[in-house]
Amino acid sequence: MVPLDELKLRAKRAVERLTDCTICAQHCHVNRLKGELGVCRAGREAVVASYGRHLGEEDVLVGQNGSGTIFFSHCNLKCQFCQNCEISQKGEGREVDAEELGQIMLELQHMECHNINLVSPSHFVPQILEALVIAVDKGLRLPIVYNTGGYDDLDTLKLLDGIVDIYMPDIKFGDDKMGQKYAGAPRYFSVATKAVKEMHRQVGDLQVNNRNIAIGGLLIRHLVMPEDIAGTEQVVQFIANEISPNSYLHIMDQYYPAHNAAKFPPINRPITKRELRWAMQKAKEVGLYRAFC
Numbered sequence: 267m268v269p270l271d272e273l274k275l276r277a278k279r280a281v282e283r284l285t286d287c288t289i290c291a292q293h294c295h296v297n298r299l300k301g302e303l304g305v306c307r308a309g310r311e312a313v314v315a316s317y318g319r320h321l322g323e324e325d326v327l328v329g330q331n332g333s334g335t336i337f338f339s340h341c342n343l344k345c346q347f348c349q350n351c352e353i354s355q356k357g358e359g360r361e362v363d364a365e366e367l368g369q370i371m372l373e374l375q376h377m378e379c380h381n382i383n384l385v386s387p388s389h390f391v392p393q394i395l396e397a398l399v400i401a402v403d404k405g406l407r408l409p410i411v412y413n414t415g416g417y418d419d420l421d422t423l424k425l426l427d428g429i430v431d432i433y434m435p436d437i438k439f440g441d442d443k444m445g446q447k448y449a450g451a452p453r454y455f456s457v458a459t460k461a462v463k464e465m466h467r468q469v470g471d472l473q474v475n476n477r478n479i480a481i482g483g484l485l486i487r488h489l490v491m492p493e494d495i496a497g498t499e500q501v502v503q504f505i506a507n508e509i510s511p512n513s514y515l516h517i518m519d520q521y522y523p524a525h526n527a528a529k530f531p532p533i534n535r536p537i538t539k540r541e542l543r544w545a546m547q548k549a550k551e552v553g554l555y556r557a558f559c
Contacts, residue, residue: 267402267410268428274399276425280392283422284310290342290388291417291457305450306342307357312393313339315359317370319379324516326472326480327381327411327432334374334408335383336367342389343415344450345438347491347527354386355525364393368400375408380479381432383411391422398429409481412465416458417451423464432472433465434485440497440504448495448533455497459504462486472514472556484509489518490545493532498545506552515557517545 267273283289284298294304301309319332327333339359341348352358362370371382387394398406409431416435437458439445445454465484472483486509488501498517505513519542523534542559549557 267407270399270403273395273402273429276429277392277395277399280395280422280425284392288419289391289422291419291451291461292342293419305344306340306389308340308389311361311363312367312390312397313357313359314362314367314370315339315353317374319374319377320383323383324434324480324485326474326478326485326514327383327434329380329477329479331378331380333381333383333411334371334377334379335385336370336374338384338386338390340389341386341415342417342451343438345415345525346448346530347521347524347533349520349522349524351525364396364400367393367397368404368406371397371401371406371408372404375406379408381409381411382406383413385413386415387412388414388418388422391425395425395429411480415449416461417449417454418457418461420460420464423461423468427468431469431482432480432485433462433469433483434487435462435465436487436489437462437501437505438489438496440500444495444497448530455500459508462505462509466509466513471510471512483514485514485516487516487518488545489521490537490542491521491533492535492537492541494541494544495533499548502549502552502554502557506554511553512556513554515549515554517542517549517557517559519559 296302315337317336320335341354411432
């Protein structure tokens with residue numbers, strides 16, 4: 267973690283950017299400090315849906331004591347198949363100020379969780395930094411996990427350099443057109459590739475301790491979708507060729523047609539075993555031997 271004075275400076279700079287919001291890659295240019303809302307529908311304060319010890323994340327995050335997960339409401343993506351649409355699209359949750367969010371982090375540390383896992387943080391980076399100022403000053407020492415949909419602004423990510431220990435981005439689509447159609451994200455793959463490169467520059471490949479608990483680095487997720495809507499081959503080639511063949515890649519098999527997916531064939535059905543095997547094979551073909559399902 268950067269020194270406290272530097273952390274305060276980063277938080278101040280991030281909050282200033284809320285006046286003409288470019289916090290995430292949507293670049294809505296609304297004044298969130300005055301209540302104007304952009305794509306994410308989030309205002310001045312962070313909104314938290316829930317928090318607690320989470321045992322359903324990757325093993326390297328969960329360990330024996332669980333990942334200290336904070337689920338933020340709203341989202342800078344509009345995925346038509348979102349499995350958490352009540353939180354991401356409808357905004358279920360409650361506003362918390364920096365003091366309370368910092369105390370939540372400290373509570374998760376007191377519960378002996380292995381990390382602070384920030385889920386869907388892209389639109390709340392200023393609020394997270396404000397909370398970290400408070401939590402770090404009061405003794406927070408756990409690794410910080412940035413658990414994102416991958417549609418992140420480069421300047422915002424640079425504010426997190428030396429603060430985030432573990433980046434865990436999704437790379438949802440290997441094609442810009444698919445990102446626009448299914449997630450309302452212009453130039454999704456182009457944005458995500460630049461973002462993931464910056465994340466890797468900051469933290470490198472995933473590192474674990476002697477208990478196989480992640481302590482730093484990059485962990486990438488990719489959700490397999492019907493008829494390769496997700497562009498798996500393009501995604502794994504990018505990771506192997508432009509990030510690192512030692513990348514830790516979780517190829518996820520839990521797709522099902524949630525939210526509005528029924529209106530969008532062919533994503534109106536679950537994936538098949540054959541589609542999952544094909545995705546895993548593509549990862550192995552490009553040398554990603556730390557890929558797993």
